Amino acid sequence: MTTQIMVCMGSACFAKGNQENLEYIKEYIEDNNLDTNVSIAGALCENKCSDGPRIIINGNEYKNVTREKLEELLKTI
Numbered sequence: 001m002t003t004q005i006m007v008c009m010g011s012a013c014f015a016k017g018n019q020e021n022l023e024y025i026k027e028y029i030e031d032n033n034l035d036t037n038v039s040i041a042g043a044l045c046e047n048k049c050s051d052g053p054r055i056i057i058n059g060n061e062y063k064n065v066t067r068e069k070l071e072e073l074l075k076t077i
């Protein structure tokens with residue numbers, strides 16, 4: 001099954017860390033040869049900016065995604 005990762009690209013989430021998070025996700029996917037199993041897409045701002053940076057994995061929304069939290073999340077995909 002393909003894992004779908006959506007990264008909020010709204011200006012608040014992007015500035016709060018999703019710019020770096022997106023880079024990290026891309027690297028992680030490449031390093032672990034997950035390209036065929038994972039799709040990444042940008043999401044638009046949903047006016048939940050105070051929860052940012054927001055990342056949605058297979059429909060589950062994660063808030064305040066720090067690098068540490070992201071590393072833990074990626075281990076589960």
Ligand code: FES
Binds near residue numbers: 008009014045047050
């Ligand atoms: S910028 Fe991500 S919810 Fe607004």
